[in-house]
Amino acid sequence: MFESKSGILGIAGLAFFGIAFLSNAVIPMLMYRNLPEQKAEQLINANVRYQFEDLARRFPAAFEKTYGSPPAETKEREAWLNQKCADALRLGRKVYIAEACWHCHSQFVRPVSNEERRWGAVSASPEYANELQRPVMFGTRRVGPDLCREGGRRSSDWHAVHFFRPADLSAKSPMPEYPWFFDGAADKPNARGLAIITYIQWLGSWHETYPLYEQYEASPLQDMQVDAVPAAQQSPATQARKATP
Amino acid sequence: MTLSLGRAADSSLEEAGAPQPAHLVDAQLVETRLVAFYFLAALAYLFISMLGGFLMALQLVHINPLRGIELLSPGRWRMVHTNAIAYGFLANAFLGALHWAIPRLTLKPVFNRTLSYLIFVAWQIVVVSTAVGIVLGQAQGLEWGETPVWIDPVALLGLVLVTINFTIPMTQARGPLYVSLWYFMAAFVWTPLTYAMGNFVPEYWVNGTSAGAIGGLFIHDLVGLFVTPLGWGLMYYFVPILLRKPVWSHGLSLVGFWGLAFFYPLTGIHHFLYTPIPMFLQYGAVISTIAVEMVVTTVIVNFFGTLRGSGREIVTNLPIRWFYTGMVFYAITCFQCALQTTMTFQALIHFSDWVVGHAHLVMFGVFSMWLLGIMTYLFPRLLGRDWYSRTLCEWHYWLSAVGLAVMAGDLILVGVFQGFWWGSLQMWDVSVDGSQPFWIVRVIAGVAMFAGLLVFLYNLYMTWRLSTAPAPETARLPAATA
């Protein structure tokens, strides 16, 4: 058994691998089986929608070139914007992976090392039960800051300039430049530029403390969103605000 | 020049009572040409990988001359850097060394020679398309598995074919198996399983926290169930040959094997401590990681027990020096691992350059050192001629070893600083600015390692040129060692 080849192949090779898979992978799967995976469309909340429309206001030409013009009627317009925003989130995640953003930025806040004070609330599993976290973007290295509470902290303008040439905003930043997100200038983001900015603005947008800086003003879309999206799909923040008179 | 491999003809197989397989007379037991091909491919990818790492290192110190070019984006080349090491350098070098070691250990050629060449070609296609896919922006969001999703099935098929090609002769080998074959057999089961688990499950079936748990398993199984067993197996094969004496304790080596087999697969989640992954699973991973360090200790004790009485070989015998330098780095890196995996350490050093230093210490300081040592030993035997220059071999060793030691020490140190800067809630820029001097040292150390590789490639080229010319009888000395 232990000296035989079948022992090596069967016990060491298959069985021990199986034990490890059971105890380290199947157990969390079972524990989270009640957290259904949310599609990108279900992740749209008032905050990220506000940021998406903000892009349309700031970069109208680029926005129209990428997504076309929205329908005139309000209800169709809402559906259209939600769909485009979901598409942008998907593409933004692709860009985030392709450019290896996740190798220098993490997406989780730990309960140690004062991280709660620097970034915001400690990360929890329900935040990750969605299509955009398959595979999960935890990350293992922070050359730059953690990003999972980044949404809303900075304006989309700031992000555009920062992606175009980081040194313009933060002189000593070692972040590479991404001119291929733009058609030649920082105010002309292309599809990838709009998508990555939407994705970054989405991170943490579902959270009650969003956005984590002092002068917070509620999104002007807040009330419109309440009608457009079923309650189950609203961000916790929206629901909380609706509950309090 | 006192290598006595061929001298001990007195203790021949007839006396050992073993049967006389026909292959023994067959000089083609080992397909030497294929071994050389694999090694050359491995060195080519090492070259590319180092260029990728160099580009990222230059970006960090603000002197990247190629900024703003999409296909030369440092982020993408960072992924090429790690993937070219795992699938280009390590996998190819392992396959080359295995094509040498397994036929000689089992006295049987591989299952099918044509299949061997087919695998070689297929694997190069896999590696090249991985690199091209990543550079074109099609990476998969899985650390060390950034291979674009459309290549994953091909790569898995290649791994399964490798398993078939090597496992069949191993199962046909007679008698109680030598420990190297134990490691190889298990590794050939684990590697395709690991690859399939890591590349498919978190991509298609599970998301979020569970995907993180599997991602952690994948990163660590790639180290622990693919690289480590093949590396240890090859060391158990080459070290006794070069020291001309058996390993200190075969029994202890089997303890190491079973310890690795049981504990190593359980450690994966230690890559994601303090994430939303349930705390008790994190504790489990920490405990088994510490158990792995006990196992590693038995292996290291075994190898240094083997060395006892032959210490001078470290000076005179170049491959042995490569191997045992790797052993020393291994002892350091595993001691480091036992510390850093604890929750206390993790709070400080996670996310920092400490981890990057640790990764370089393991992948270059240990496994690449071992594989480069194997190449230093085998190339003269493959080419039928001794190295063109022993001095250049020495340069290769010293540039690589010192470069790596400086790089790893430097990054581990700055990792501690970064942990304190972050924990004390200083401005983020403080940690980036403070890292600059260390990052500059890292570039210099990397240049030294790269220079070592260039020296090796030049030496290899000159040796090959000499080997194609008709050599005088005295020059025919396929043993690399002095």
Add this chain to the structure above:
Amino acid sequence: MNTPTVTTPAVRRRQLMVTAIMALIVLVPSLLGFGNKFREFILLFRGDVDGVFAISPIMNYLLAALGFFCLFGWAMLHGMFHDIEEPKRHFLETERELDRRLPNPPIA
């Protein structure tokens, strides 16, 4: 080259003694330490809903290790591991023989 293994009764007895002492030195503190920590752990989680989940992987590890140990004992009784050091010598001899038979054997 191969160290001849001396197995006089005296040597054997000494080896057994050394093994037993080493086993005690390793086992006693580690069992005490583990038992103590495990007891603390159980006390910590007693009454907690997640408690069972927390204890279960440890029990799994212990049971698997126990089963493994039993298998090991069974294998020993069935004649395995009695000439455990033989392959390491056999393989070196094969290597030498292979090198000797090469058309251009490595010469010293």
